[in-house]
Every structure is written in structure tokens, then in C-alpha cells.
Amino acid sequence: METMEIDSPTPSSGEETKAIVVILMGLPGSGKSTFCDHVMRSSSRPWARICQNMLLQVFDEMSQRVSSDLVGFITLLRLFDLSLTLLHHDTINNGKSGTKLQCLSSATSALKEGKSVLIDRCNINKEQRVDFLKLGGTKVEKHAVVLDFPAKLCISRSVKRTGHEGNLQGGKAAAVVNQMVPKKELPKLTEGFARITFCQDEKDVKESINVYGLLGPLDSLPSGCFGNKNSDTKTQLGIMKFLKKVEPSSNAGSEPTISQKLIPNEISPGKDSGLQGTKKASDLTGVAHKKLEEAAAASDNIPTLAFPSISTSDFQFNLEKASDIIVEKVEEFVGKIGKAKLVLVDLSHKSKILSLVKTKAEQKNIDSHKFSTFVGDITRLRSQKGLHCNVIANAANWRLKPGGSELDIATKEKADCLSPGNALVVPLPSSSPLFTREGVTHVIHVLGPNMNPQRPDCLKDDYVHGSELLRKAYTSLFEGFSSIVKSGTEVHSTNDDHKLKREAAYEFDMNKKYKGCEKDPQPGLSDFRDVRKIPDEKVSLETTKTWGSWAQALYNIAMHPENHTNVVLETLDDVVVMNDAYPKAKRHILVLARANGLDSIADVHREHISLLKSMHDVGFKWAQKFLNEDKSLSFFRLGYHSAPSMRQLHLHVISQDFDSGHLKNKKHWNSFNTPFFIDSVDVIKELDEVGKVTLKNDKFLSMELRCHRCKSVHPNVPRLKAHISSCQASFPAALLQNGRLVSSEDNTNFCE
DNA sequence: GTTCTAGAAC
DNA sequence: GTTCTAGAAC
Structure with a gap:
């Protein structure tokens, strides 16, 4: 063990040292113990690994909820049985096992001895982590390392490590992992972590092992969130596919992801700066902190949707009627999107629709913090006007301005089959200028009704149908935005896998089929769905057969x-x-x-x-x-x-x-x-x-x-x-x- | 080598 | 919807 530098506090005055508590988080089989082993093996810093074996963790958790029902009891017995089979694995010689209380007490002792601590237990949710975050008071930094692998993978690993005795054990390992999956709750900085590292593949894990393994006794690491987080099992498949396709080069240069800055209180300076070698890391700390503060100050962290007025320009929808619908729909949705904001944008100060909407919104007392109107180019709001909107809407009958071409590439296939009233959410690739320059993470394409006889599918003066479609368009748009907000402004990978992007695109569409202003389809055409295709330049009608x-x-x-x-x-x-x-x-x-x-x-x-x-x-x-x-x-x-x-x-x-x-x-x-x-x-x-x-x-x-x-x-x-x-x-x-x-x-x- | 998935063709 | 099949996963 290294001796401390002369000018450093003595180990006995634990609170003064640079000891840290690293709380591992991951399902059984995610590789927490291996992570600890590697860090401890290569580190010059004194570490203590506090390991609570599976058995006692399970009991701990079960005892927290008094479960009187039979199913709970049987589950408990099953888990107990499994835990015995796993015991040999998660208890190693120098690991300290026991109840959660014992873990806390061992950790406290280790900190007093000047050791940094690795908490090697599942720590799957906030409740399980909260007591460990109190360790050593506020002077000891708490870090989280999240080994966020799909349940499927963890199960197969758990099966393997218990496996040689047959399927039965494997099945039980699956039961334990499955038991935990629904409780999984990713850590947040707001819980009290100074630093959180999300690992989604072996490469991430290796990098993180290096970071902690090379951490000398006096080094510290920059704060913030590092790595991509995958909030939900729903994207696991995509992530797995993505991991398989990652090119070494693309990973080596992972760029700071702007979208991470959008997560309230979780500002990330990007992977690279966070995963520097130890010596640099301590030098960087100050700089990184400064950058973080700047980022926090510069970017309004509240998710914001900038949207144009739909159908009122080229599609000639009556402005009075349109403004009523906008205000009506905005009023409906401001209550549903939490802190998020909506901004109606138009290019000119003379915009009639902006002033109409503004007046009507004021009359209706719509909270001006949550909804406002804004003059500017929707594709340059941040760079030209300093207004940061993480989501912008594209009324699909017009093109996003030059610079929009990159958008076309990413979104063309999906946006092509929008029908009026519907919206399509498309996450932007990180290579997109809209993403890097404007901080836009998603574009929502939305198509409104057409009242212009010069354009296809004109509804003529049928404002009953037209209004219905325009309402639907705003509903689809706002629902799309709401889903982005609810998904926590998911961080998308920097990998340019178009398939992944395609999978990520989703349609907000309550009625895929559009029955337009034309007469009812002829019997012969009834085999086809009416799908309007929107080419780059102009809107045109194209009947596309979708039933094979x-x-x-x-x-x-x-x-x-x-x-x-x-x-x-x-x-x-x-x-x-x-x-x-x-x-x-x-x-x-x-x-x-x-x-x-x-x-x-x-x-x-x-x-x-x-x-x-x-x-x-x-x-x-x-x-x-x-x-x-x-x-x-x-x-x-x-x-x-x-x-x-x-x-x-x-x-x-x-x-x-x-x-x-x-x-x-x-x-x-x-x-x-x-x-x-x-x-x-x-x-x-x-x-x-x-x-x-x-x-x-x-x-x-x-x-x-x-x-x-x-x-x-x-x-x-x-x-x-x-x-x-x-x-x-x-x-x-x-x-x-x-x-x-x-x-x-x-x-x-x-x-x- | 066998099993399994996922995309294309129909 | 199924079938076929390349190639990934095991």
C-alpha cells in the first residue's frame, strides 16, 4: 500500500482524505465483483471492497416489505434456495459480507482507515443506495458505476456461473434477476452522487476500471455523468445491436452528447474528458467543473418544443380558426408536459398568426413560462437567438432550410409516409448540425390539412374536417413531444447506425389511414391504403399500396x-x-x-x-x-x-x-x-x-x-x-x- | 457443428 | 401473414 504524501492528511483523520465511495450498481451477473477485483488489483490507492452477498441482500430487501402472501413467501424461499447456490461466488476472501448494516459499518471503518470503498452489491434502486450515500458525510465523494447490461445477458452470465449443475439453477438465477429488473432505477446526481459512470458494454467497463484503477491516493475525478444511459429495457435490443456494430474508431472518439446536458441536473462534459488517465484527471478537475458550470448556465435545462404554425402558410388554413386551435391545444397540453415548454415560432415580426395566438393565449391566461411565441428561424434558434429548444417540429409540407439536408437523410424514409393529422418523432444523429449547433435532439415531423386548391388533397372549404385534422396534428405533435419529455430526453448514441435510428423513430398516429377530401375509394382501390408521400420540394399525392x-x-x-x-x-x-x-x-x-x-x-x-x-x-x-x-x-x-x-x-x-x-x-x-x-x-x-x-x-x-x-x-x-x-x-x-x-x-x- | 434470429421475398 | 436462408450466436 502506498504511503500518503507528507502534506496529505493522515489516514486516521479519514474525513480529510480524498477517499471516495464507489457504489456499484448492476443486476446479478453484470460483473460488479469482477469490476472491483480489477480496480483493486491495479490501484495504488487503498481500497476496501464491501460485498453483501446475494442471500443477505435478498433477505434485506424482502424484510423491508412485510410480505404476508403466499406467493411472496414462496418467492422468498426460492430466492433463498438460489442464494445458497450463488453464495460461493459473491463472497470472496477479502470481501466483507453480511447484512446491509454490516456493510455500512464495514464501509465506515474502512473510510476511517483512509481507504476508499467499493460497495459491491446490486444497489438496484434509490432506496437501496440511500444509506450508502450518507457514508463519510458530505466530505467523501460518492460515485456510482452503473453496469447496465440487459437482463437477458445478466441471466445468461448468472446461469453460467452457477450452471454446471444443471438448468434448475439457471432458472433460479433468472428468477432472481427477473425479480430485480422491474425495481431497477438508474442513479441520478440529485441522489447525492458527484460522479456517475454508465457502462453499457465491456469497453465502457474496461475504461471505467482504468479510471478507478489508475486513481492514485490523492487524485480526484471530474464530476458529472459519463457514458450513455439506457433508461429502459425497451431499448435494450437496439443497444445490443448497436454494441455489435460499434466501430473501434467511433467509440474511441465518443463526443460529448449535447442531449445529456438537457437532463436536468445531470450535465455531462462527455466521456473523453471523464475517462482521462489519472494524472490528467486531477489536473482537469478544475477545468471540467468550470465547463460544467458554464454549460449549466448557458443551457436552459427545461425541455422545449419549438413549433411552427401548421397548415397556415402554404396550406392556407384560415388564421383565425388555426389560432383558436393552437391555443386550445396548447392549453390542453401545458398541463400534461410537466416543466417542459412550448414555443410557437415564426420567421417575421409581422406574423399575423403569432400575434393572434399571443393575444388569445393571454386572454386564456396560459402560463407564459410554459408557452410563448418567438420570432426566428426555427432551425437556428440557439445559434442566432440564444433560445435552446431540444425538440423542433417540422411542418412536413415545407423543407427545413439549407442545412436541413442532413435531416432529410436521417428521416426521409419515415417522413415520407406521414398522413395529415399525424406526427413522426425522429431522433437526430449526433453528426447532424442541428444536433451539434442547435442542441436539437429530436425533430417531430407533422403534417396538417391542406386548404390550398393549388396543392394536392385540398379540403376546399371543409373546415369541419380541416379543423378536426389540424387538432389531430397538434395533438400528435404535442403527444410526440410529451413522450420525449417523459422518456427523460434519452441520450442517443453517437453511432450513426441508421437502422437504429429507424427503430427509434416512432409515429404518433391514432388513425394511420387518412381518408382524404376525395370521394370514397373506389372498390378496386379499397385494396390500397391512402398514404400521401411528401417529396422534398412540394406536396403531392401518391397512392401507396401497403397491404400486400x-x-x-x-x-x-x-x-x-x-x-x-x-x-x-x-x-x-x-x-x-x-x-x-x-x-x-x-x-x-x-x-x-x-x-x-x-x-x-x-x-x-x-x-x-x-x-x-x-x-x-x-x-x-x-x-x-x-x-x-x-x-x-x-x-x-x-x-x-x-x-x-x-x-x-x-x-x-x-x-x-x-x-x-x-x-x-x-x-x-x-x-x-x-x-x-x-x-x-x-x-x-x-x-x-x-x-x-x-x-x-x-x-x-x-x-x-x-x-x-x-x-x-x-x-x-x-x-x-x-x-x-x-x-x-x-x-x-x-x-x-x-x-x-x-x-x-x-x-x-x-x-x- | 447446431440453433436461432432477422430480413427479403412472396 | 409464412417461407427461406445467411450468418450470428452458441
Whole structure:
């Protein structure tokens, strides 16, 4: 162990030394112990590793919530059992294990001896970390190192380390990890950390080991957040893909990500400056702090959306009417977006729409801190006017000015298929000037209605329809912004993986299909969806076929059930019942609507409630019939796919065994076991209350594979299927409510 | 070598 | 929606 410099405080006066407490955070199997080992092995600084083994952590946690129910008790026993099998791993010779209290006391002693401390326990949420943040008082810096790997990976690692004795243990390791996943809560500077390092791949971990391993007894590290954080399991797949594609060069030069500065209280000076060698690190501390302060002062950390008035220029929407709608929608949304702000932007001081909106907003007493009007070029608000807006809206009928070309590259594919009233959120690549120069992290493309006879799809003077579409456009826009705000202004990787960007783009679209001002589609055209394409220069109409020829089968059956007696089970006036050609469970049937023009749930409105109720009743009746015939089926669900592959509105009635050779991939599973599947009862309720159905994004289709009963995560479809064949856990509470799950005892949820 | 995924074609 | 298949993962 190194001796202290002469001018340094003596080790016994622990509070005066530069000791730090590094709180590791990660699921079992994320590599916390390995991290500690490496740091301690290479460090000249005295370290103590405080390790609380899994067993006691689990008990600690369980004892914090007095769980009297049987399930809790059984889980406890299971975890206890597993913990014994993991014990050998997480307790090493010089690690100190015990209860959380013992950990705290060991850590306190170590600090008094002048040692820095590594807290090697999962520390998965704020509650678990809070006591460790008090260690050594305010003079001891607390750091967090987050080993943020997907649950799937941690499970497979845990399985391996316990694994040689067979699958059983692996399964239990999965149970423990799964138990923790929902509780995961990433650390924030506001909890009291001086520095947080997020690691998402081995390279990040290695860099972080170097940083701490090379930290001499008197060195300190810059404060702030380092590395990218992945807030949510939903992006894990994308991250995993991304990690595989990272070029060594692109990682070596990770740039400061401006978007990180947008996270309130979490200002990052960027990875590089944070991961310098030790000697430089201490020199840099002062500079880094200064930069941080500057950044904090310069950037208003409140998420802000700058948006132009939609449809009022080239599309000639009446300004009075438009301003009413803007104010109405702004008023509706200011209450829904927390601290975030909305700014209506126009180029000229003479802008009529700006003054109209301004006056009306004042009349309505809309909080001027949350909504304002602003004159400027929306693509240069920060560089020219010092107004920092992290999200800007692009009314999709006009081009973002020169410099917008880079935007086109990133967003073209998606923005091309916007229909009026809808919006598309596109995260910007970090290479984009809008990102680097203006600090814009997302662009939301939005298309409004056209009232200009010189432009395609003119609504003429139909302001009933026009106003409806303009309201919808603002709703889509603000909902898109709201989702960005809620996602915590996610930090996007600096990697220019367009596929990743494409996956990240999502559409705010309550009704994908646009039925324009033209007369109803001719029968021959009814096979096609009307999708307007917006080329770079001008708006033009282009009819794009989106239902492939293979997607017509249900439509044909609904129209002519008499020609398909081999699959049709029942034909009624308004519905046809048929066997699914590729059943994903022992029993899987479809109830088709016979109405022409109802392609999917997106086309359904309040007037279709009675049809949907009768579809539900017919489906329910068949489910009961199947349950009576075969008690082992136990449960059914009735619901719709948010974005079905096959045309013609159809209700799935499916037994919950999912025991079928046709269930082959992630999409199959997730289309029935994520919010992509909307229960029939919820559809009817929402239609009744709101008049439309909120569709779920198809990102759910690529989410990790979770058991529909116990919610455990599984690495691939075969493993998932093996698990569900024996999982007897009760269904999640939400499914047991409101008649979502139909069982043989249940004969009460007919729709009246 | 085998298993599994995911994208293209239909 | 499925099938086919390259190539990644194991």
C-alpha cells in the first residue's frame, strides 16, 4: 500500500482524505465483483471492497416489505434456495459480507482507515443506495458505476456461473434477476452522487476500471455523468445491436452528447474528458467543473418544443380558426408536459398568426413560462437567438432550410409516409448540425390539412374536417413531444447506425389511414391504403399500396365466407368466425367484421361500438365453447393487434397456453403478449369514452421475451416456450381485471 | 457443428 | 401473414 504524501492528511483523520465511495450498481451477473477485483488489483490507492452477498441482500430487501402472501413467501424461499447456490461466488476472501448494516459499518471503518470503498452489491434502486450515500458525510465523494447490461445477458452470465449443475439453477438465477429488473432505477446526481459512470458494454467497463484503477491516493475525478444511459429495457435490443456494430474508431472518439446536458441536473462534459488517465484527471478537475458550470448556465435545462404554425402558410388554413386551435391545444397540453415548454415560432415580426395566438393565449391566461411565441428561424434558434429548444417540429409540407439536408437523410424514409393529422418523432444523429449547433435532439415531423386548391388533397372549404385534422396534428405533435419529455430526453448514441435510428423513430398516429377530401375509394382501390408521400420540394399525392397481396385473405373470406367453408366456423350477418390458419395456441380463432372499409382497429370509431360488441360476444361464446370442451385450456384472451398484418378487422380469440408449432418467433409472441395486443374490452371502453383507439407502437414486437404469467425474461423463443409449458404462476393482476382474461368460470362478460 | 434470429421475398 | 436462408450466436 502506498504511503500518503507528507502534506496529505493522515489516514486516521479519514474525513480529510480524498477517499471516495464507489457504489456499484448492476443486476446479478453484470460483473460488479469482477469490476472491483480489477480496480483493486491495479490501484495504488487503498481500497476496501464491501460485498453483501446475494442471500443477505435478498433477505434485506424482502424484510423491508412485510410480505404476508403466499406467493411472496414462496418467492422468498426460492430466492433463498438460489442464494445458497450463488453464495460461493459473491463472497470472496477479502470481501466483507453480511447484512446491509454490516456493510455500512464495514464501509465506515474502512473510510476511517483512509481507504476508499467499493460497495459491491446490486444497489438496484434509490432506496437501496440511500444509506450508502450518507457514508463519510458530505466530505467523501460518492460515485456510482452503473453496469447496465440487459437482463437477458445478466441471466445468461448468472446461469453460467452457477450452471454446471444443471438448468434448475439457471432458472433460479433468472428468477432472481427477473425479480430485480422491474425495481431497477438508474442513479441520478440529485441522489447525492458527484460522479456517475454508465457502462453499457465491456469497453465502457474496461475504461471505467482504468479510471478507478489508475486513481492514485490523492487524485480526484471530474464530476458529472459519463457514458450513455439506457433508461429502459425497451431499448435494450437496439443497444445490443448497436454494441455489435460499434466501430473501434467511433467509440474511441465518443463526443460529448449535447442531449445529456438537457437532463436536468445531470450535465455531462462527455466521456473523453471523464475517462482521462489519472494524472490528467486531477489536473482537469478544475477545468471540467468550470465547463460544467458554464454549460449549466448557458443551457436552459427545461425541455422545449419549438413549433411552427401548421397548415397556415402554404396550406392556407384560415388564421383565425388555426389560432383558436393552437391555443386550445396548447392549453390542453401545458398541463400534461410537466416543466417542459412550448414555443410557437415564426420567421417575421409581422406574423399575423403569432400575434393572434399571443393575444388569445393571454386572454386564456396560459402560463407564459410554459408557452410563448418567438420570432426566428426555427432551425437556428440557439445559434442566432440564444433560445435552446431540444425538440423542433417540422411542418412536413415545407423543407427545413439549407442545412436541413442532413435531416432529410436521417428521416426521409419515415417522413415520407406521414398522413395529415399525424406526427413522426425522429431522433437526430449526433453528426447532424442541428444536433451539434442547435442542441436539437429530436425533430417531430407533422403534417396538417391542406386548404390550398393549388396543392394536392385540398379540403376546399371543409373546415369541419380541416379543423378536426389540424387538432389531430397538434395533438400528435404535442403527444410526440410529451413522450420525449417523459422518456427523460434519452441520450442517443453517437453511432450513426441508421437502422437504429429507424427503430427509434416512432409515429404518433391514432388513425394511420387518412381518408382524404376525395370521394370514397373506389372498390378496386379499397385494396390500397391512402398514404400521401411528401417529396422534398412540394406536396403531392401518391397512392401507396401497403397491404400486400398475401394480406387480402381475411378480406376475401369476410366478403365471401361461402367460398371458404373449410376454415369458416360460423357466418352471421355482421361477422364471420374462422380458424386461424396458423394458430399460435391450442385454440386460436378469428372473428372477422364483414363491413367493407374496416381494415383494422385504426379505422374503428364510436359508431362501430355495436359491431365490436357483437364481435366480442361471438368470440366470447366460442371461447366458452372451447373451455367447456377442454377444461385444460383454462384461459382465453380476446383482442386486436395494433397494426395487423392482414387486412380486414379481426378479433383474435386465443387460448393462453400458446402451445403451438406455429408460434415461432419474437413477433409472434409479442403480438399477443405486449400492449401491441389490445384487449377487446379495452377497445370498446376506449371507443365509448374517447371515440377512438390509441394504438400501440410496433416497438413492442421487438421487446424482450417475457413469460405472460410470471413475467420472467427468456433469451430466445425455444427457451421461452419451454418455460411457458410449465409455468403455473398466476396471471398479472391487470389481466385478471375487467374481464380481459376469460376462464371457464367466467360467464359474465358479455357486452350488453 | 447446431440453433436461432432477422430480413427479403412472396 | 409464412417461407427461406445467411450468418450470428452458441
